[in-house]
Amino acid sequence: MDKRVINAKRIVVKVGTSSLIYPNGSINLKTFDELAYTLSALNNQGKELILVSSGAIGVGLNKMHLKQRPTEIGAQQALAAIGQSELMTLFTQRFDHYLTDIAQVLLTHDIFDYPKSKQFVMNTFDCLLRDNVIPIVNENDTVATDELDHKTTFGDNDQLSAIVASHVNADLLIVLSDVDGFYDQNPNKCADANLIETVNSIDENEFGVAGGTGSRFGTGGMQTKLLAAKRMLDEDRMMVLANGADPRIIFKILAGQTVGTIFEREGVTHE
């Protein structure tokens, strides 16, 4: 494992809907709790953490007792608005339990393109991290339209997490999903798919084996995770993709254990 992973101080963690919501639509309280515990423990150790969390629509569906995601974009945005406050309530409860302060930061993908907006966002992150408050970021779904196909999909927190990691100069991006890592074929479709432990570069070969989402509530699937990883590699940053079923896996990652898939440029020092 790359020594830089063990030494990472500023870490962005992205958690997908598939880790927070069960396939039956119920809220996965175990993940919420273990995520809050893990990030609180690391915060206490002096790490600087930013959590990018999806789940607003999933939690909104649950709150409104809906089983299917509506196709109309306005209805999805309304569900995201309902679910976002509920999502933060769940996080507040769990993080309170571990005596950790959190803050909600809603962003759009293009916010860093505007120098003044970028400055305000950066000031906010700086103050929160300085005060040991963990920012919890989601896309501002009611105003975000750039990623919508106006049919069934909504937003993309994989790439948003990479954008955030890049602008806050994070040492490491950890993406938690419902798979163990990046496979040479979609593991939900091919039983003989093999996990790839290290990826040094991403081109059409990798994109060629990256399929769409496996869950009813996830959006991007592996395509958007590879786009996020590509951004990290282009900037010589590292990303680890791992299974978020038990977020305490982050301790293993930071202990240097071989977990999931690490995306890192070639030629770095291993031990």
Ligand SMILES: Nc1ncnc2c1ncn2[C@@H]1O[C@H](COP(=O)(O)OP(=O)(O)O)[C@@H](O)[C@H]1O
């Ligand atoms: N090559 C691949 N390796 C791993 N997972 C893949 C691959 N191609 C497609 N997938 C799918 O991507 C899914 C993860 O993406 P997604 O459902 O959007 O999760 P999340 O909600 O965590 O963002 C996996 O469950 C799997 O079905």
Ligand SMILES: N[C@@H](CCC(=O)OP(=O)(O)O)C(=O)O
């Ligand atoms: N902003 C949306 C999620 C967008 C998204 O990228 O979802 P996912 O593929 O589960 O990470 C929400 O909170 O429901």
